Amino acid sequence: MMWCKIVFNLQIHCMSTANSGDISGDSTENVIFLHGFLSSSAFWTETVFPNISETTKHNYxxxxxxxxxxxxxxKPRDCLYTLRDxxxxxEKSAITPYELKSFHLVAHSMGCIIALALAAKYSKCVKSITxxxxxxxxxxEEGSSLMALEKLAGKTLWPPLLFGSSFMSWYEHLGRCVCLLVCRNHRTWERILKLLTRRRDVHFMVKDLTRHTHHSAWHTMHNxxxxxxxxxxxxxxTLSECKVKxxxxxxxxxxxxxxxxxxxxxxKVPSAEIDIISNTDHCSVVIGRERDFTQYLEQRWTH
Structure with a gap:
């Protein structure tokens, strides 16, 4: 079988450990990974993908x-970056062209909302959700949207991800100025950072913080x-009724x-398996324990 690492951006890149084969074969298991706010697919390709076992490589x-x-x-300027968008x-990048009849979902932070929406729409196709x-x-009574804004974008300076969400949500004009200065010139800032740190490359999480526009970040945060x-x-x-894992x-x-x-x-889902990992935070629950987390995923896909 063929194992593929596919990243959707302006183009689709496919990397395989097999010499030949049909990547759309029905016997292949599919797993879709969705990242969080101010992040990218690198959150998965730099952590989970390198630790995938040989068995999974040949079957997923x-x-x-x-x-x-x-x-x-x-990053279209005429898009409102709604959940539907x-x-x-x-759908257009993965599900339709690759004719995915079944798949697992793995999502982090904001990506969880999109994953649940996708799973509810394709409840008969989803094999598991992590x-x-x-x-x-x-x-x-307060409303889930207002509570989410207050809890996830409260006015705070720390940690950085929460500060970024807060800055983008409450200070629209300042956020636009920062994005024009930093995000539009992210390659220049990355070169400067390389010189200052004397490193060949910038950590993927640092890169991700600037790989967006104010328009895409602000609308995604609110919508x-x-x-x-x-x-x-x-x-x-919907997922509870369909008994999705x-x-x-x-x-x-x-x-x-x-x-x-x-x-x-x-x-809402009494059958849900909840695992609270000690001594880890929003990112270190994955980053820093990549091998353990990857093994956890592989076990959930096979059981």
């Missing part, structure tokens, strides 16, 4: 997506993270997404 096709407006994906991009630090807030929060109850109910992983020191979010999922 791994698809890592650069979500619309992030990483190397297109992100879903359509994944959510890492999902921003889920049950419906309340997906906040706007999508009000639909998550419906998504989870759902696993949730989060670090007990996550200061970006409250740990209560993972525990809240069990109220």
């Amino acid at each position: 096709r791994l698809i890592a997506v650069d979500l619309l407006g992030f990483g190397r994906s297109p 992100h879903l359509e991009m994944i 959510l890492i630090a999902p921003p889920y807030f049950p419906s309340s 997906v993270i906040c706007g999508g929060a009000k639909s998550m109850d419906d998504f989870l109910e 759902l696993c949730v992983v989060q670090g007990d020191r996550d200061y970006v997404v409250p740990v209560e979010c993972s525990n809240n999922i069990r109220t």
